[in-house]
Amino acid sequence: MKRLRRSTRDKGPRMVLDSESASASSDPDAQIDDMDTDPDTSEEECMSRRGWSPISTSEGMDSEEEKPLDLAWRSKNGKIFWQPTNSVSANYNRPDMLLKPGPTHYAVSRVYELSDSFDLFITEEIFAIITNCTNLYGRRKDPQWQDLDGTTIRAYIGLLLLAGVYRSRGEAIRSLWDAEMGRHIFRATMPSKQFQLISSMLRFDDPRSRSQRGDGDKLAAIRELWDEWTEQLPRVFNPGKHVCVDEQLLAFRGRCHFRQYMPKKPSKYGMKIWATCDVQTSYAWKLLVYTGRVANSPVEKQQGQRVVLEMTEGLTGVTVTCDNFFTSYDLGTELLQRQNTLVGTIRKNRAELPPELLKVQTRAPLSSLFAFTENHTLVSYVPKRGKNVLLLSTKHRGPEISNHVKKKPQIILDYNRCKGGVDTMDAMIATYSCRRKSKRWPLTLFFNILDVSAVNAFIVWTAIDPTWNHGKSNKRRLFLQELGKKLVMPHMSRRQHLPQSPGATRLVLQARTSLADRDGGSFAHATDTPATPASRRQCVFCSTRKVCCCTCIKCGKNVCKEHYRTICSSCFH
Known part of the structure; x- marks a missing residue:
């Protein structure tokens, strides 16, 4: 047997293996032999035969951390030590949720009919903001301007929702109001000129005092309405045990100081909105517009961690699912302190990862390699030769693998089941969206507010009344159609002149x-x-x-x- 030889260049206690030992330790599938029981064999020689290298305290490890001899992998930054078995993993007992999932008592006590669920989000205060700011702007621009009231604004919103129901959001207004090819409800509610006039005059603040109120706020043109609306989202509905944090790109190519370019998105240009959605219902629980770096700093470190912590504030006992932009070791630790868990993909360039999980050349397809700390679990899954998928979880504490043909770990199965909360909300919005083409970003953001409110109202209404249109597959279309009619009905009934058709x-x-x-x-x-x-x-x-x-x-x-x-x-x- 070849003996270990000490390197003359290394003055620390790290051991240098010969060629045979080094080649054996580099193989991740190599079996670890039992420690030599010969009393004359030193501890360092036994560790060398296993392929381990003792860590010096001068390299960032305290003397108390040097005691365990079975430490397997060290992270790239040298601060975290991962083990190939879950012997060090602590049992995690999920705490009870403080909030009961579903509609809150505030919502249930205020919803008696279908339109009441929509009024929970577009409240009377929001209608007052829109009406007052629009009339103020209209008086300055048009000497013959006639002030609008809340009934007219509700009818305008109802027509927008109905245009989305009929898949006509990109259709010209003249075509919608056409006597033969259009819809009768548009002509019955208001003339097309009045609809165009409201669209051009619609405002959400006073532009004269915007500089004083904003004080550098890029969202000042719609800040009051946005804050009033976002406060209603968590007040109406409580998410379940699984939430998803992701980004939503609101397509917009006009002039906007915080417009983003995201080449992987279908729209590529638009306003980025951070979103927290319930996985089971896709209810938008919290939204936040990204207007740039915090405090105008040139570089914002750990942006993903800051966003997730801010978007999940107030939740306890839930599992947060996010993609590799947000996931990090420190984020999992912070969420555990809030009694929440994390499941998400993680980027390969993270410094907390051990290099051993990144080696895929010698690994077989459909194989999984785990790494554990006390509260974190890493898994490296090879779906095909040469490709590596990395996930981090603070919810799973064992190397569970499914019995399916692809042998996916349980962490990947749970991630795939919960990762589409925000994407499902976007798909629901895109089906019956009321967005119309505009060069003003506040109006585009207002259209998105209406779309999200309509989706949330449908979720709240069906949760309160599960028997409504039970068994029908087009329940959301029927909901939007009935909601639009209820919004336009009061304004339609008070028309002084009947339409000609x-x-x-x-x-x-x-x-x-x-x-x-x-x-x-x-x-x-x-x-x-x-x-x-x-x-x-x-x-x-x-x-x-x-x-x-x-x-x-x-x-x-x-x-x-x-x-x-x-x-x-x-x-x-």
């Missing part, structure tokens, strides 16, 4: 009838089905004999707009 007129009269039935009143001169307009003829009341196509629904006479009511002037008297 018969279908739109029918909807207005139905809205008036339903509102009268609900309020206990009646419209004696209104019927559910108006008469079909005749051909263009002269008005029977005008001295100038104006040509018109509108007719009285009672006697059928042709009348112009000046003499046109629900019924003509003579029949009315």
Whole structure:
């Protein structure tokens, strides 16, 4: 047997192996022999035969940390020691959740009908902000501006939601209001010019005091509304045991000081929003717009850790799932102090990883290699030759591997099951989105607020009333369609002039009838089905004999707009 020889260049206690021992220790699949029981064999020689190297205290290890002799791998930064077995792993008992999953008592006590769930997010305070700021801006821009009220703003939002339901968010306004090709509900709610005017005048703050209020805040143009809205998200719904933290890219190519370029995203350009979603329902529990580095610092270290800790503040007893941008050893430690666990992929250039988990040349496909500390578990999975997948978990404490053909570790299975919380929310929004093309980023962000509120309202409503449209596969479409109608109905019923198209007129009269039935009143001169307009003829009341196509629904006479009511002037008297 060749004896160990000490290197003359190494003055520390680290041992240098000969060629045979070095080649044997480099093989991760090599079997470890039992320690020589010969009493004459020194401790250093026994460790050398195993392939271990004792660590000097001068290299960053305290004397108390030098006692264990079975330390296997040392991290690249030299501060963490990983072992190939879970003998050092401590048992983790999940603490009880402080918040009961599902709608809160605040939400349940305020939801009586479908539209109430949407009002939990777009509150009266938000409607007041939009109405006051829009009227203030409209008075300065248009001398003939007529102030809007909350009913008109609700009708405007309802039309946006209905455009998303009909997959018409990219369709021109003229096409939506077309008498033949458009939808009757758009013409029945308001004229197209009024809709365009509201879209151009819609504001969320006073631009004159923005510099004073903002004080460098890049989100000052919509800050008050955004803060009021985000405060409602955790107040309405509590997430379950699994939450997902990820980023959402809101597509926008206009001028914006915090616009991001993300080449791997389909839109590539837009506003980045950090999001925390419940895994089971995809409820958006917390959102945060990324406006740049904190305090304008040139370099922000550990940004992913800061974001996750901020986005999960207030949660206890949950498992946080995130991707390799956020996952780190220190993040898992911080979450454990808050009684939360972490599961996520981790980048290969992290300094807390041991080099042994990065070697994949000699490993067989579908093989897994684990590394453990007291509270952390690393797994290196090789799905195919030459490729390595690394995950970090503070929830799993053992080397569990599934019996499936691919032999995936349990950590990967749990990660795949929980990683799509935010992506599912984006998919739900994209299906029936109300976003319209705009060059103003506050308006684009406001459209996203409406989309997220509609998704959250659907989740809250179905949780409170599980029997609503039970068994139907298009429940969300039916929810948005009914929500849009409830928002436009009050404004539709108070229109002074009826639209010219018969279908739109029918909807207005139905809205008036339903509102009268609900309020206990009646419209004696209104019927559910108006008469079909005749051909263009002269008005029977005008001295100038104006040509018109509108007719009285009672006697059928042709009348112009000046003499046109629900019924003509003579029949009315």
